[in-house]
Amino acid sequence: xxxxxxxxxxMPNTGKSTLFNRLSGASAQVGNWPGMTVELExxxxxxxxxxxxxxDLPGLNNLHGFSEDERIARHFLETQAIDALIVVLxxxxxERQLAxxxxxxxxxxxIILVLNMADEAxxxxxxxxxxxxxxxxxxxxxxxxxxxxxxxxxxxHALETLLHHNTTxxxxxxxxxxxxxxxxxxxxxxxxxxxxxxxxTPAATWTDRIDNILLHPWLGIVAFFVILLGLFQIVxxxxxxxxxxxxxALEAAKTQWLIPAAAHLPAPIASFLLDGLFxxxxxxxxxxPIILTFYLVMSAVEDSGYMARAAFLMDALMSRMGLxxxxxxxxxxxFGCNVPAIMGTRILRNPLQRRLSMLIIPFSLxxxxxxxxxxxxxxxxxxxxxxxxxxxxxxxxxxVAFASAWVWRGRVGEQEPLIMELPPYRSPTFSYLALQSLxxxxxxxxxxxxxxxxxxxxxxxxxxxPWGVEPASAASWAGQxxxxxTPIFAPLGIDTLLSISLMFGFVAKEIVxxxxxxxxxxxxxxxxxxxxxxxxxxxxxxxxLFTLLYTPCLATLAAIxxxxxxxxxxxxxxxxSLAIAxxxxxAFYQTALLF
Numbered sequence: 040x041x042x043x044x045x046x047x048x049x050m051p052n053t054g055k056s057t058l059f060n061r062l063s064g065a066s067a068q069v070g071n072w073p074g075m076t077v078e079l080e081x082x083x084x085x086x087x088x089x090x091x092x093x094x095d096l097p098g099l100n101n102l103h104g105f106s107e108d109e110r111i112a113r114h115f116l117e118t119q120a121i122d123a124l125i126v127v128l129x130x131x132x133x134e135r136q137l138a139x140x141x142x143x144x145x146x147x148x149x150i151i152l153v154l155n156m157a158d159e160a161x162x163x164x165x166x167x168x169x170x171x172x173x174x175x176x177x178x179x180x181x182x183x184x185x186x187x188x189x190x191x192x193x194x195x196h197a198l199e200t201l202l203h204h205n206t207t208x209x210x211x212x213x214x215x216x217x218x219x220x221x222x223x224x225x226x227x228x229x230x231x232x233x234x235x236x237x238x239x240t241p242a243a244t245w246t247d248r249i250d251n252i253l254l255h256p257w258l259g260i261v262a263f264f265v266i267l268l269g270l271f272q273i274v275x276x277x278x279x280x281x282x283x284x285x286x287x288a289l290e291a292a293k294t295q296w297l298i299p300a301a302a303h304l305p306a307p308i309a310s311f312l313l314d315g316l317f318x319x320x321x322x323x324x325x326x327x328p329i330i331l332t333f334y335l336v337m338s339a340v341e342d343s344g345y346m347a348r349a350a351f352l353m354d355a356l357m358s359r360m361g362l363x364x365x366x367x368x369x370x371x372x373x374f375g376c377n378v379p380a381i382m383g384t385r386i387l388r389n390p391l392q393r394r395l396s397m398l399i400i401p402f403s404l405x406x407x408x409x410x411x412x413x414x415x416x417x418x419x420x421x422x423x424x425x426x427x428x429x430x431x432x433x434x435x436x437x438x439v440a441f442a443s444a445w446v447w448r449g450r451v452g453e454q455e456p457l458i459m460e461l462p463p464y465r466s467p468t469f470s471y472l473a474l475q476s477l478x479x480x481x482x483x484x485x486x487x488x489x490x491x492x493x494x495x496x497x498x499x500x501x502x503x504x505p506w507g508v509e510p511a512s513a514a515s516w517a518g519q520x521x522x523x524x525t526p527i528f529a530p531l532g533i534d535t536l537l538s539i540s541l542m543f544g545f546v547a548k549e550i551v552x553x554x555x556x557x558x559x560x561x562x563x564x565x566x567x568x569x570x571x572x573x574x575x576x577x578x579x580x581x582x583x584l585f586t587l588l589y590t591p592c593l594a595t596l597a598a599i600x601x602x603x604x605x606x607x608x609x610x611x612x613x614x615x616s617l618a619i620a621x622x623x624x625x626a627f628y629q630t631a632l633l634f
Contacts, residue, residue, distance in 0.1 A: 042090045043202050049127030050136055051098035052462045054155040057185040059095045087199040102142050123149040123201055130160035138227040150178045151197050157182035171234035246463045259352045270336045272426045281328030289321045315499030318556045334476035342467040346371055361448035366396040373403025377591050381598040395447055397599050398612050399440035401591035404433055407548035411586050414552050418567035419579040432587055495553040502558055531624040532578040545590055581628040588620035
């Protein structure tokens with residue numbers, strides 16, 4: 040029996056991605072599709088006796104819009120063979136979202152209607168007659184809570200039943216189904232009156248009370264940065280002790296097992312394996328506890344519903360720079376990785392706004408840069424000062440991004456008003472957050488592992504060749520290369536050895552810490568002490584400031600080139616970030632020397 044293809048569609052903030060994760064587990068992957076220039080997340084799962092390919096389409100408000108996400112979804116539905124659709128709605132907002140399900144139903148494809156957050160609907164006294172909906176719509180209706188995993192088996196059972204009764208793949212030309220908006224609106228109103236009973240005057244909720252503070256024009260901005268500071272404090276308090284324990288374990292493994300095992304090898308090979316690969320990769324590995332903690336707390340904030348409010352809060356500020364709150368959402372997304380944030384600019388319809396957003400996203404403090412900052416702040420600054428230092432870099436990333444947008448705002452045309460749904464506040468579930476943070480960390484390792492291994496191997500060769508010279512000395516290839524850049528980096532307080540790691544950081548920022556371990560010949564538990572003795576706080580801050588602002592990694596540049604369709608813009612944005620990085624580090628270091 041052939042593999043079935045199911046598309047998952049839903050409006051933003053309906054929990055569609057959470058449902059996708061619940062159904063797919065750890066089997067999700069990103070792939071290209073014939074005739075399409077974008078990548079969509081998909082997963083294979085066994086439903087009954089049949090293999091199913093589940094494809095997660097972008098969140099969209101309706102099929103009539105012309106944003107990039109809406110075009111992607113429509114083009115997929117038009118061009119790909121699909122057996123059925125799973126339509127995800129927010130049960131607490133069914134009055135506004137049911138028309139979307141009716142639009143999807145008009146396509147003529149078999150559908151399963153999934154009403155997520157059914158538990159919240161009950162608490163809000165929204166009563167949904169599932170049997171009435173199923174009879175009126177002629178399709179299965181599942182009431183679930185994707186957050187807690189309630190009702191997921193019901194979705195699987197409905198999908199198995201649907202596939203059993205639909206052995207062929209229906210195809211309906213999309214252009215024939217997207218019309219008669221008035222008829223859809225009337226049908227939606229009649230169906231709501233028949234199947235849904237909602238309170239006439241909803242009572243004030245905790246969400247409303249909290250929003251009075253967090254959405255206040257001034258208190259909200261203060262609260263935003265206080266929340267960020269609290270997150271960093273948690274990251275240091277929980278992650279740093281775990282990092283130290285892991286570093287000690289790796290150092291003990293090297294001393295007790297690896298060094299004796301490599302004793303019979305030729306000296307260059309043993310040095311390459313122990314001082315190169317093990318020390319470089321091991322030093323990066325010690326940051327896994329901190330990275331997991333960071334993803335855990337950031338996922339908690341995102342799952343709570345606060346991120347959408349941060350975008351709404353910043354909309355007025357962003358509008359003065361030619362952008363809107365959606366661009367701020369992309370900045371927040373850039374905390375994880377700049378690449379998906381660049382791709383996410385498709386939600387901006389104005390092409391000039393898209394380019395302006397792509398110009399400022401690389402200033403976001405991504406998880407790869409976070410490694411560098413966590414390491415340096417732990418090594419150079421006290422535990423009391425470290426969270427404040429890290430917060431300062433997040434603040435600076437925003438300020439530089441805003442300043443860049445303000446400088447180039449004159450090229451942006453007319454803006455559209457920001458319309459977005461603010462979800463209610465929710466208490467995150469630890470099991471889901473843990474799974475999400477493990478997924479994020481796993482993706483980080485899969486994406487960066489190859490770069491890290493290749494980077495530390497090349498750096499070991501540069502610091503040890505030609506044979507016979509002192510490692511990382513001026514006579515080595517690395518020393519000769521660093522001597523060329525000395526006039527550029529010396530005014531910034533960045534010495535020759537540090538400048539080598541910055542060169543490799545252009546490929547991927549994940550390489551920087553591993554490179555330093557190889558350059559200084561220090562193990563996972565020794566590098567912090569070496570750095571603390573070789574630089575003061577001014578040099579460390581200047582180095583981190585340059586790392587924050589200079590060119591993004593090659594993957595981000597490739598994404599900018601692909602999304603902007605302009606090599607000239609890609610080169611210009613790279614030169615802009617390099618100039619900003621040098622000027623900012625120069626100004627800081629030379630000023631700090633006066634004190």
